[in-house]
Amino acid sequence: MKKYLIILALGTFVFAACKNEEATLDVLGMFSSQGPTVNTRFEQSLAYNDSVGELHFDMGQDEYDIYVCADSHITRKEHRNMDYFMACYRQAPSPKLALHLGDLIDAQKNFAYADSIVHYAGQTSNDTLLLTLGNHDIYFCQWDLYRARFRTSAYWFDTRNGSKKLDLFICLDSAEGELGTKQTAWLKQLLAAKSQEGYRRIIVFTHTHLWKLDSSQGHTSNYALEATYELTSLLGQYGVYSVWSGHQHARQLVNYKGVEYRVLNATKDAESGQSYMIATMGEGVNCRYFDYPKQ
Amino acid sequence: MKKFTLFLVLAVFFALPTYAVKRPGFGDRRYSITGMVEYSYNTTWSHHGNFDVQALLPINPHFEMETKLQFSTANVYTSVVQLRPKFQLPVGELFIETDVLYKAVARNRMNDLTAALGIGYRMDYVSVTLGVFSRVMADWGRSWYSDESFVAEPFNVLYRVEVFCRPQDNPWNLSFCISNVDDYQMERMWQPLFMAGAWYDVDNHWRLIFGAECKPTGMFHLDATFYGATARAGFTYKF
Numbered sequence: 001m002k003k004y005l006i007i008l009a010l011g012t013f014v015f016a017a018c019k020n021e022e023a024t025l026d027v028l029g030m031f032s033s034q035g036p037t038v039n040t041r042f043e044q045s046l047a048y049n050d051s052v053g054e055l056h057f058d059m060g061q062d063e064y065d066i067y068v069c070a071d072s073h074i075t076r077k078e079h080r081n082m083d084y085f086m087a088c089y090r091q092a093p094s095p096k097l098a099l100h101l102g103d104l105i106d107a108q109k110n111f112a113y114a115d116s117i118v119h120y121a122g123q124t125s126n127d128t129l130l131l132t133l134g135n136h137d138i139y140f141c142q143w144d145l146y147r148a149r150f151r152t153s154a155y156w157f158d159t160r161n162g163s164k165k166l167d168l169f170i171c172l173d174s175a176e177g178e179l180g181t182k183q184t185a186w187l188k189q190l191l192a193a194k195s196q197e198g199y200r201r202i203i204v205f206t207h208t209h210l211w212k213l214d215s216s217q218g219h220t221s222n223y224a225l226e227a228t229y230e231l232t233s234l235l236g237q238y239g240v241y242s243v244w245s246g247h248q249h250a251r252q253l254v255n256y257k258g259v260e261y262r263v264l265n266a267t268k269d270a271e272s273g274q275s276y277m278i279a280t281m282g283e284g285v286n287c288r289y290f291d292y293p294k295q
Numbered sequence: 296m297k298k299f300t301l302f303l304v305l306a307v308f309f310a311l312p313t314y315a316v317k318r319p320g321f322g323d324r325r326y327s328i329t330g331m332v333e334y335s336y337n338t339t340w341s342h343h344g345n346f347d348v349q350a351l352l353p354i355n356p357h358f359e360m361e362t363k364l365q366f367s368t369a370n371v372y373t374s375v376v377q378l379r380p381k382f383q384l385p386v387g388e389l390f391i392e393t394d395v396l397y398k399a400v401a402r403n404r405m406n407d408l409t410a411a412l413g414i415g416y417r418m419d420y421v422s423v424t425l426g427v428f429s430r431v432m433a434d435w436g437r438s439w440y441s442d443e444s445f446v447a448e449p450f451n452v453l454y455r456v457e458v459f460c461r462p463q464d465n466p467w468n469l470s471f472c473i474s475n476v477d478d479y480q481m482e483r484m485w486q487p488l489f490m491a492g493a494w495y496d497v498d499n500h501w502r503l504i505f506g507a508e509c510k511p512t513g514m515f516h517l518d519a520t521f522y523g524a525t526a527r528a529g530f531t532y533k534f
Contacts (some may be wrong), residue, residue, distance in 0.1 A: 025517065026517045030514055030517050031511075032519055032520075033513070033518050038520065135513070135516035139518065175513075176513035176518050176519070178513065178520070178522060184338075208516075211446055212451065212483045213446075213449070215451075215484075220515075221485035221486060221513065221514065221516055222483050222485070223512070224337070224339070224482070224486060224510065224512050225407070225482055226339040226523070227338075227339045227512075228432075229339075229400045229402075229403045229407070230339045230340075230402075230403060233403035233404070233405065236434075254446055256432075256445075257434050
């Protein structure tokens with residue numbers, strides 16, 4: 001009898017989690033991804049990248065600002081910090097760019113609330129927010145919703161001053177805690193080619209952080225150890241300057257094999273220690289952190 | 296009253312091993328050596344093979360030492376030393392796990408050094424271990440005057456829950472296990488490994504061992520996908 005009650009309770013829990021209109025826990029996804037895997041997402045992203053060509057931003061001068069935030073976890077009720085970040089960014093003087101390091105939304109059906117904050121279709125050089133895919137963005141098979149808005153989860157772009165190449169930025173899809181075979185091969189080829197093209201520096205941005213230094217945030221899983229060894233070695237080998245990521249919700253800075261690994265605080269409302277970063281990219285990189293206003 | 300209760304609990308705890316009934320399968324004091332071959336695949340290292348050698352050295356009824364070596368065709372070499380104080384209880388065995396695991400990741404020219412401390416309890420059908428471990432990863436080419444090529448992950452939880460189909464003294468057994476550690480790796484706490492194992496005692500000296508292991512990634516991203524798998528076979532010779 002006890003056994004049947006346990007099975008019934010577990011079944012009800014899984015069913016409720018799946019059928020809840022705005023469920024936050026994709027129970028089935030814990031055991032097997034409900035959407036396409038990283039290899040499929042990468043192929044779809046590459047097909048889109050090829051169809052639109054290379055992405056270059058002419059900054060008009062050598063020095064410019066990048067506004068960077070992570071883990072906004074937008075829901076119907078919680079998007080105050082993200083509103084603030086976008087307002088700061090839009091009001092800032094050019095030249096500038098903005099990056100979001102994943103987990104734009106929190107859970108099921110939350111993209112509708114993000115639509116009023118991030119203007120996907122009307123992005124211009126004055127209002128460009130470039131994103132990387134977070135694990136929360138693809139719960140409950142939401143990859144198609146993400147893709148309909150942002151088109152790609154793995155891409156690169158560079159900043160230029162006229163014909164002068166400034167910095168190269170590479171976005172990686174790490175929403176499942178791994179890059180997959182195809183994206184890893186693409187990254188190797190890209191780094192081998194681009195590291196010879198005379199960029200000032202190469203920045204990689206992705207959602208999942210590589211090191212498990214902080215355990216204060218509970219269940220923020222990482223890459224498998226083998227992937228950590230391989231990826232950090234690869235990034236060091238090709239002289240990547242910095243890796244920016246989120247996921248952990250706790251700021252962190254590590255230097256390893258000549259590469260700087262920066263993890264950002266969350267932008268999520270109602271969480272302690274929220275902040276965003278402004279990186280001034282010139283001859284050096286000056287990273288400054290700004291707290292969100294207290295609520 | 297509290298002091299008396301505490302005294303009573305401690306007295307029982309330390310007295311139990313003295314009166315423990317010696318059961319076959321527990322507290323075996325024979326030296327043994329194990330050899331295994333493994334086929335392994337993961338999306339990072341692709342297909343590779345491993346060759347494992349292990350030696351168990353029971354020093355006295357309450358203390359044993361185990362050493363393990365693994366040579367991988369992925370150009371990774373692992374050595375493990377385990378010191379295991381243990382106490383026979385009427386219904387099983389209580390043990391303290393102290394492990395040092397060193398991995399030379401030659402393909403990436405780096406070291407991974409892990410030290411663990413755990414406590415475990417093993418009965419006929421269930422074995423549970425819980426502990427903590429720390430890790431230091433360092434570049435082979437690091438300058439000792441810089442902290443740039445050295446990363447310490449100070450705190451991780453170690454867990455291992457294993458269930459057996461038969462009692463420990465049975466000549467054959469099947470086991471199923473969930474853990475974030477196996478003989479040659481200590482994964483971060485949110486990176487579980489799922490393992491199945493079997494043994495068959497051919498005679499009093501020889502034991503055949505079989506095992507399989509699956510490593511998903513992203514389970515606690517709630518978007519899990521397959522990362523790697525291992526199949527192993529080998530033998531143990533008990534002297």
